[in-house]
Amino acid sequence: MEKLEQKKAETKVGTYELIHVCKQTGARLGRLHLAHGIVETPIFMPVGTQATVKSLTPDELKEDVKAPIILSNTYHLYLRPGHELIKQCGGLHKFMNWDRNILTDSGGFQVFSLSGLRKITEEGVQFQSHIDGSRHFISPEKAMEIQNALGSDIMMCFDECTPYPSTYDYTKKSMERTSRWAKRCLDSHERKEEQALFGIVQGGMFKDLREQSAKDLVALDFPGYAVGGLSVGEPKELMLEVLEQTTPLLPENKARYLMGVGTPDYLIEAVLRGIDMCDCVLPTRLARNGTAMTSVGKVIIKNKKYELDQSPIDASCDCYCCKNYTKAYLRHLFKANEILGARLFSVHNLRFLTRLMENVREAIKEDRLMDFRNEFYEKYGYEK
RNA sequence: GGGAAGUUGCCCGAGUGGCUAAAGGGGACAGACUGUAAAUCUGCUAGCGUACGCUUACCAUGGUUCGAAUCCAUGACUUCCCA
Numbered sequence: 001m002e003k004l005e006q007k008k009a010e011t012k013v014g015t016y017e018l019i020h021v022c023k024q025t026g027a028r029l030g031r032l033h034l035a036h037g038i039v040e041t042p043i044f045m046p047v048g049t050q051a052t053v054k055s056l057t058p059d060e061l062k063e064d065v066k067a068p069i070i071l072s073n074t075y076h077l078y079l080r081p082g083h084e085l086i087k088q089c090g091g092l093h094k095f096m097n098w099d100r101n102i103l104t105d106s107g108g109f110q111v112f113s114l115s116g117l118r119k120i121t122e123e124g125v126q127f128q129s130h131i132d133g134s135r136h137f138i139s140p141e142k143a144m145e146i147q148n149a150l151g152s153d154i155m156m157c158f159d160e161c162t163p164y165p166s167t168y169d170y171t172k173k174s175m176e177r178t179s180r181w182a183k184r185c186l187d188s189h190e191r192k193e194e195q196a197l198f199g200i201v202q203g204g205m206f207k208d209l210r211e212q213s214a215k216d217l218v219a220l221d222f223p224g225y226a227v228g229g230l231s232v233g234e235p236k237e238l239m240l241e242v243l244e245q246t247t248p249l250l251p252e253n254k255a256r257y258l259m260g261v262g263t264p265d266y267l268i269e270a271v272l273r274g275i276d277m278c279d280c281v282l283p284t285r286l287a288r289n290g291t292a293m294t295s296v297g298k299v300i301i302k303n304k305k306y307e308l309d310q311s312p313i314d315a316s317c318d319c320y321c322c323k324n325y326t327k328a329y330l331r332h333l334f335k336a337n338e339i340l341g342a343r344l345f346s347v348h349n350l351r352f353l354t355r356l357m358e359n360v361r362e363a364i365k366e367d368r369l370m371d372f373r374n375e376f377y378e379k380y381g382y383e384k
Numbered sequence: 385g386g387g388a389a390g391u392u393g394c395c396c397g398a399g400u401g402g403c404u405a406a407a408g409g410g411g412a413c414a415g416a417c418u419g420u421a422a423a424u425c426u427g428c429u430a431g432c433g434u435a436c437g438c439u440u441a442c443c444a445u446g447g448u449u450c451g452a453a454u455c456c457a458u459g460a461c462u463u464c465c466c467a
Contacts, residue, residue, distance in 0.1 A: 073420080110419095112419090130421040159419095232418090233418095281422090284420085285418085289423075291417080337423075341423085
């Protein structure tokens with residue numbers, strides 16, 4: 001027992017342990033060693049931008065969803081309540097009462113999504129707060145300082161999520177800057193023993209730029225790598241093509257994280273292409289907007305056809321929502337704008353994706369991920 | 385019994401002569417959402433037609449007018465005030 005503890009302490013944070021490769025597909029089953037526990041991969045990570053997975057308690061995330069890791073966000077927590085405040089409150093885990101792992105996004109996505117409010121230079125990004133319009137400057141060093149203060153288990157490099165579509169020239173310039181920023185992030189990261197810093201591959205939809213980006217980042221030897229700049233509006237086929245070309249460029253002994261993907265089909269396709277981790281706001285956002293993800297496709301609960309439906313959202317689901325409530329009742333909650341509806345759907349959608357990944361891991365272990373995929377699509381109503 | 389105000393599409397409500405099949409809400413119906421500026425946003429809501437369009441529409445009936453939801457008369461109903 002002592003020996004095991006010792007071994008655990010010696011395992012560097014961010015260490016990826018490859019357990020098995022699916023003989024049918026090449027998909028990876030693994031374990032990611034982090035400061036707040038081991039994460040079995042492939043994994044879907046719920047997003048809790050503002051130090052809360054919207055509408056859910058940590059207990060619900062643990063017991064109902066069964067999430068070992070969640071995301072939070074550098075930019076948002078820096079603006080409100082402020083990373084120094086969170087540090088003074090004992091760090092992000094204590095602050096939000098979450099004792100499992102946290103991955104913090106760097107704010108790179110906000111460079112993309114708040115494009116009307118910022119200006120990018122070599123030094124960093126000048127932002128105007130979306131809350132009060134005040135001006136702020138986030139550099140790679142600043143993003144590291146914030147994430148060090150938050151104390152997340154996985155930190156992300158400060159990058160630019162290149163918009164789609166972008167020209168070759170812009171994408172190249174942006175990708176090269178992201179590479180230079182990655183080096184600066186690595187150099188200014190002060191808590192390497194507790195916090196694993198992941199690099200982010202950019203390069204838009206251009207093969208040679210993806211190659212260059214991967215090469216630049218791999219040379220810096222991060223404990224894990226993300227594929228960024230995908231799922232930003234490009235067609236699915238293009239996205240899968242770029243992903244398929246990008247993951248082989250990443251080291252096999254490191255975790256690979258596809259950022260921002262969250263529909264069941266994208267998750268499965270990502271795993272098939274060698275991805276170990278995904279995150280997305282989609283399940284929680286859909287939940288609040290009244291759409292459930294189910295094994296037979298999505299359910300827009302406000303539709304009239306569910307008015308008297310006495311069945312659960314998903315009969316094959318083991319979540320609290322599906323074990324206790326009918327579609328008719330859930331429809332009523334959403335029509336009446338009752339907050340419980342958003343909560344129950346959030347539990348369900350997150351559990352649905354978490355369970356999907358549990359099943360994916362099981363299928364990889366048994367070398368039948370392609371069969372699983374085909375069966376899943378059959379029921380879900382996707383063409384293969 | 386006397387006086388005043390009012391009656392608009394599923395509901396509330398704007399509109400006081402042509403630009404009105406009628407603003408704006410709400411509701412209903414449908415859709416979108418992918419490292420969260422989102423419990424948000426979009427479409428649609430008289431009938432028929434893909435559409436130019438046609439038909440029926442602003443309490444009822446009659447009238448004025450080239451033209452009426454809008455002006456006049458009568459009736460019905462609603463609300464308020466005084467007895």
